[in-house]
Amino acid sequence: MKNFALIGAAGYIAPRHMQAIKDTGHRLVAAYDPNDSVGVIDSHFPEADFFTEFERFDRHVDKMRRANHNHRIDYVSICSPNYLHDSHMRFALRSGADAICEKPLVxxxxxxxxxxxxxxxxxxxxxxxxxxxxHPAIIALRDKVRSGKHKTKHEVDLAYITSRGHWYLQSWKGDAKKSGGIATNIGVHFFDMLHFIFGDLQQNVVHHASDTKAAGFLEYEHARARWFLSVDVEDVPDAQRAAGQRTFRSITVDGEEIEFSGGFTDLHTRSYQEILAGRGYGLEENRCAITTVSEIRQAQPVGLQGDYHPFLL
Ligand code: NAD
Structure with a gap:
């Protein structure tokens, strides 16, 4: 049984990590968050130690490292705000543990x-x-693309609108210095997926960038992709909004919708299983998506010219 510590234990995503640790048969022994709203720990690991000050957490983890082998922290799971991942991963590694870090890695x-x-x-x-x-549907699509029957590049359209209330822009998620902005915070999943399926990135054009939406064009070895991301409910298409939907996701490849709405619930557990089996995705696997979002952040939007996503109109 492996020992886990968790950083950012009071946040939205932390319970998925607690569940994944439990599902894979391991235990959470220490958790840290400057915010003490962590009652959720009781649903998973009521025995875990908890700290609201980093120094006390650090001292505890170090004490365990120097104690007998059974008490050492093997993994530190990191669910803190994006700009802190870098520092928290360094803490994990220096403490003699492996890190399991949320997206975006850095x-x-x-x-x-x-x-x-x-x-x-x-x-x-x-x-x-x-x-x-x-995700099984994404793996299947990758296998199909890599089997190489298609002679020209695939044409991809990706729209993801996930409405957020006014709190979003007041929180660290709405602060580009802390989250990287919307393309980084929300888009990185999809940019990594496009790279995973369609290969290396060749061109990156940004058409629009604001606090609440961003859009652009990406060309990969095997695809040309127009993308649109938004946290503004006004961008949900009329028909869906009239039906009360606040989220809209559409990914088409050569005009065909990719259906992957199911199978989302246990992906953290699946990721943990892979990591624990020694098949986790590491630093280099992140480089393409992190370069993509970093370039998008630095880019000067070119406006409505070239291959822009139709939702921009
Ligand atoms: P959140 O704001 O709900 O939680 C962040 C937690 O970090 C809070 O409890 C906060 O108190 C804590 N925190 C703040 N400063 C800290 C510090 N200095 N040290 C330790 N903890 C600190 O955010 P969230 O939605 O849970 O996001 C956390 C991470 O998970 C982010 O990196 C986010 O991008 C990622 N995330 C991933 C997914 C996914 O689907 N994989 C979904 C949502 C969020």
Missing amino acids: LNPWNIDGLKEIEQDTGRKVNTILQLRV
Whole structure:
């Protein structure tokens, strides 16, 4: 049985990590969050130690490292705000544990280089949650594309509208310095998925970028993709909005809708199973998606020209 520690235990995504640790037969022994709204721990690991101060958590983890072998932390799961991942992964590795870090792994590709050095120094590994890579429908599509029957590049349209209330722009998620902005925070899943299915990135054009929506065009080895992301309910198409829907997702490949709405519930557990079996996705697997979102953040939007997503009109 492996020992886990969890950083960012009071947040939205942390319970999925607690569930994944439980589902894979391991235990959470220590958790840290500056916010103490962590009653959810009782539903999973009531015995876990909890800290609201980093220094006390650090001291505890270090004490366990120096104690007998059974008490050591084997994995640190990281569910903190995006801009802190980098530092929290370094803490995990220096503490003699492997890291399991939420998306986006880091905000910029050069952060990956620093982490690689620490991996080499410590002999520990960074694993990431890229849960769409373990989704059966995505794996099937990748296999189909890689079987290479298609002569020209695939034409992809991707729209994802996930409405958020006014709180979003007041929280760290709405602060580009902390979250990387919408393309990073919400888009990184999809940009990693496009790279996973369609190969290396060749061109990256941004048509529009604001606090609540972003859109652009990406060309991959095997695809040309127009994308549109928004957290604004006004962008949900009329028909769906009239039916009370606040979320809209559509991904078409050569005009055909990719159906992958099912099979989302246990993807954290699936990711943990892969990581624990030594098949976790590491630093280099993240480089393409992190470079994509970093470039999108730096880009000057070109407006309505070229291959822009029709939702921009
Ligand atoms: P959240 O705001 O609900 O939770 C973040 C938690 O981190 C909060 O409890 C906060 O108190 C804590 N925190 C703040 N500063 C901290 C610090 N210095 N040290 C430790 N903890 C600190 O956000 P969330 O939605 O749970 O997102 C957490 C991470 O998970 C983000 O990286 C996000 O991108 C990612 N996420 C992934 C998915 C997915 O589908 N894989 C979905 C949502 C969020």
